[in-house]
Amino acid sequence: MMLRSNIIRQCCTSKFLATTQRTALFIFNRHLSSQQKCHYDVSIIGGGAVGSSLAHLLSCHVPSLKVAVLDARVPNSVSDILGVSSSGDDSGNPAVYPSPRAYALSPKSLSLLGSPILSKLEDAGRIAYYDSMQVWESDGPAVLKFDHGDVDKDRLWQNSFFTSDEDKNLDHRLQNILGAVVEDDIMVSCLWEKIKETGRVDLISPVKILAINAPCRDEDSQGDGHESKVSISYKRTVPGQDVNTVEETISTNLLVAADGANSFVRKTLGTFPTVSLAYGRQAVTCTVEIQDSLKQTAFQRFQPNGPIALLPIWSDDLAKRVGASGTKTYANIVWSTTPEEAQQLMKLSDEILIQRMNDLLQCGPVNVPPLLSDNFKKSMPQPIQNAVNGLEMLSRSMNNGLTMSGITERRLGFCVPPIITGIMGRRFSFDLNLMHAKNYTCPRVALIGDAAHTVHPMAGQGLNLGMGDVECLAYNLKQAVESGMGLDGMAGLQYALQQYESSRQRQVVATMGGIQFLHGAFATTFSPMVHARSMGMNIVNSAGPLRKKLVQVATGFEQVF
């Protein structure tokens, strides 16, 4: 392309011939676009967890749509990851410990993967279900215990668009859990394998996107825009003896951007202004070896700088099989804190880091701090000091009382997490940002997943929000096909995209609000606020309906409102 346009430029050197040059390039470009290989209904740029899940749902439920997925890399095959050769024996090099790149999936998100993929993950031991969760704070006695009993089993599928009658195995699998942890690489590979089986989706990779032409960029194509579709041109590496790259162009009715927080599509098109709020935090994540098993429980302790979470990963059987010694198993740590502390954590020796993590996690309920600091109290007149002391004692006893009653009533006291005994592999750190695109769609383009929104990982909602996007978009595209409105004309597609955008923006903004509230509530060290927060946690723990509603929303079985 470069060479040819240089030639054209050399032929048209004078200004007078500039128009000829433009015309020549124009003709050349038209020629290139007329070499279009294929036209698709939906093209998804980004074949990660969210992009592949959309392709998977569409191939299962709206097979009449022609779908393409483009990605910069080719994921490893499932058998490569599991180290199983085609003859079935363990001749490969499977991982000996889990990767920290993993997701916490709600039961709703797991249901979108479907039973066949879940079975595969279970057989390989690469999925860790958890049925209870313990959340506690750094300076208070409150302990929040969630368990699968809080999930309203009758309302499991009320808000689902895609409950397949054939997938009856889903029900009994997902009924008694709060979620599961799955590594990114195997989840994506399983999805790609399932998609390939259907034969209706073209997986185009590895590619480097060169240009995207969409009607939303072009002011001239207002009105129906029926003729202007989206065209995507890319360079693709063709496997073979000699590494060979070809340039191709495809056209599509709908372009879906699923290429992550730094979405190339979103940035290139320039029609998606975003709002960002840097939390001023970084998260450090790594895989750890623990004494004993987590027994399907997830732990999270809130600190003023951010929570530290200890999550199950891989089944216990798999951990033993690959050589974790004795009773040890593996777990995943996600520690959110200030950038300074995060960088410190990255550099600490293994022994000291393990010590720090155990210090935090092994420490249980403590008393709330005094309402006012001693110095401040001493500066006040005696009657007021007495009143404040009295108030403090009242608050403390109420709080401790609430905690105790919560324990006796639900018989769920503080459970000490297993001790961490080793760090396996590398530590990773990443910035935590809140980002929200002001609009998720523009003519013929939709953003899904992190390309549209990112949140703090403290509530384990990041990927789950993306999966919610996937479900909603797939449902609206199915409606468009079933109503005969189709994706080729603008009217039908616009309606579908508008429905997607308005539904999802509501849910995402509400979830973000909730997480922001938690972030603020746990970040404060202002004593009266700490007392209030502790009491709040106790109330949530004891008040069944409130706690259950929280769980219903977090597990994805109920809309926020």
Next chain:
Amino acid sequence: HNPLISMNPIRMSFITEQIGKQRSIKLQHDKTTFEPFKGLKALDVGCGGGLLSESLARLGASVTAVDPSKEVAKAAQIHSQRDVKTSSIEYKGGMSVEELASQEIYQSSFDIVCVLEVIEHATDPKSLMQSAVSLLKKPSQDGHGPGGMLFVSTINRTAKSFGIAIVGGEYVTGKLPIGTHDWNKFLAPKEVHEMVQDFGLGEVDKRGMILRPPFYDLKWYLDAQDFDVNWIGSYRHHQG
């Protein structure tokens, strides 16, 4: 922005459901197409911009579309030419449905006849209905052919519909130009039923079409009990 666009999905879902039930068609997504109306002939009375006609065509029906305005039908035809799935719609502009019914070739020939959002604008609703019914296929003597189905959707004549459709739709929100509707021409399901009964049809089913809050989302849904404002009904010849 055409307000009918947002109502189209539920109108189509009602039609698809009714036709599916009548002809025992399993509404499944095929590997390559979703065409439950394949092999059926459909008539869109008062097609306007062709929104309904194109939807019927994409679901596999062979569609004839009639509209009293020549220009409107011509514009719809140009639009439909752009997609191969809709390019074979037969548009008949500058023709009334009575005129179409007088042509022998069309009499009793359609499996689906749609009179959607039209009857409340007609100068002679009874004559329109009579012509529409005459274009509907009659059930075959041997009982194998189920006969055609007529779909009518309009707005009910109630205080609520005055408040919502006229005051709300035309004056408050301005979604519809003032004077679009004449409340006196609105028809209740019972009245339409009586009208078609005279021509030998019975009512099969009906639903109210309701706008779900938040209203600016323009999400409609079908309701089995509330016919106070918009509603849609299906009618067919009695068997035998």
